[in-house]
Amino acid sequence: MKILYNSVCLFIGWSVDFTVLAPFLIGAICASLKSIGDLTTCQKINDANWKRPDMKNISNGIFAESIKTMSSGILGGLAYTTSSSNIGLSLATVTVLILNLLFRIGIAEKKAIELIPGEENNKKIFDFMETQGGAWTAQREVVLRTAELHGYSSTKTAGAQSRIILL
Secondary structure: OHHHHHHHHHHHOOOOOHHHHHHHHHHHHHHHHHHHHHHHHHHHHHOOOOOOOOHHHHHHHHHHHHHHHHHHHHOOOOOOOOOHHHHHHHHHHHHHHHHHHHHOOOOOOOEEEEOOOOOOOHHHHHHHHHHHHHHOOOOHHHHHHHHHHHHHHHHHOOOOOOEEEEO
16 A cells, blocks of 8 residues: 555655545535535425435435535645525525515506706606616616716717607
8 A cells, every 4th residue: 555655646746644534534524414405405495395305316416516526626726515505595586586576566667758858857867767766676876877877878969869768
């Protein structure tokens, strides 16, 4: 064993300290158990009739993760693993999208504003954008930037455009 170890280390240029093997094995077991939990949670999220974990699927997921981690280590990168918080975030995102669709019922998707050429329309545009942005639950910063852009474009095309339609 020592001859093989020395020949591999001399050939590749790597060295191995076997005293750190036990902590690495404990870390690998902990990461695998965490991944099993994460993959089980994903199965629960994706199957409404879920009864028990599909161990073949979990085995494939653990194998793929081990290949990824070993490849990353060989290339000198960091070891990444599944993220429980991101799994929960994906479920929350779907929930938020569904709730957003439900509560947007009845909100008109198109609104129009009449702008009279020659008048100062920036205040009208700003008020219109702020009102509609609030109704559409748009972020305030996005609404302000859009209002600023429309205000700028209306001053540059004062006589050419008399109606702005926002979708």
